[in-house]
Amino acid sequence: MRRLPVFFVLDCSESMIGDNLKKMNDGLQMIVSDLRKDPHALETAWISVIAFAGIARTIVPLHEVLSFYPPRLPVGSGTNLGAALRELMTQIDTQVRKTTVERKGDWKPVVYLLTDGHPTDDAAAEIKRWKEHYARKVNLIGIGLGPSADLNTLRQLSENVFHFNEAHEGDFTRFIKWITASVTAHSRSVGEDAPPPAVQTDYLVKLAKDDVARACDETCVTLAGRCSKSRRPYLIKYERPPVNVSGLNFNLNINGFNLAGCYPIDEDYFEWSDPSASSLQVNTSELHGVPGCPHCGNASAFALCRCGRLLCVNGPDDIICPWCETALTFRNGDDNDFDVSRGKG
16 A cells, blocks of 8 residues: 655744643644544555654654554754754655555655744755755645744745744634645545645635745743752743834834743753753843742742752742752842843744
8 A cells, every 4th residue: 555654843842832832732633533534544644743842853653544643742942943854854765665666655745844933953954955855756835833933944945835823713723624634635636746735724824925024033032940849840931022013014022021831841851952052041131920830839930040040939948959959048139130041942
């Protein structure tokens, strides 16, 4: 049986933490559930998932739809698109069956590349390699999620680049249905010379043909910390609110960053993060709102040790830093602004 390889290459950078990552996890389950109801997809489609943040890995190799189980998506610091492309090209080379004298190979692979930001590595060499050796033999559909997606880079990989902005309640569910319909259309068109045209809606998914103004590089700030009691890690996220200026065709970002949430994360966050040290810092005067610890409930998850790492406290107290084991004393009045290292997003 000739297979239709379908690769989902998913941005799992820390800017996706919170609702976006949950929606991505739920969306994968919805896609698989719907594909199992389509006889064409059930017969031909094989699915793989590649996640990328500071590193890129295949977390599910090619599986037939019936036996595919959606994985838990990781989260990490960085958006290393170059690493994602290298991993994708390796998987295409090793997992996609080629035509031989004895048998027909797989159908032309389909790739869905979803990202919400800008690459934090230099992807130029991998983009060049993709365009020279893979672009003609793979149907790649690039999808930018939200206002900060780098559509210009996606357009270097494919002519089929779309932009999704969630404007109404239920839009993400409709977006997932759109992807499912695209996979189904590909499964029904196997053997045809041209891929099926990608369907778009008036407002949900727009074909990104025209230049789109590059969003501000700093739309969010993410900071990793540890619970001083359980030592388990968490991720604090701040978002910069856009302010519409009447009469102008762009958004002006002012007033620093507002607290979006504080989320428990797993230890594999550090494994998935870019190993190169980041010198990016932010001053606490730009960050509005202090979250509590998502693990133990301490009032503040934003206390700084001399080692430069964040931990949680519950008012004046003597605490052992969960990062470096240093004994710390926090007193009332220790509320001066300070610089803190931030993630790459």
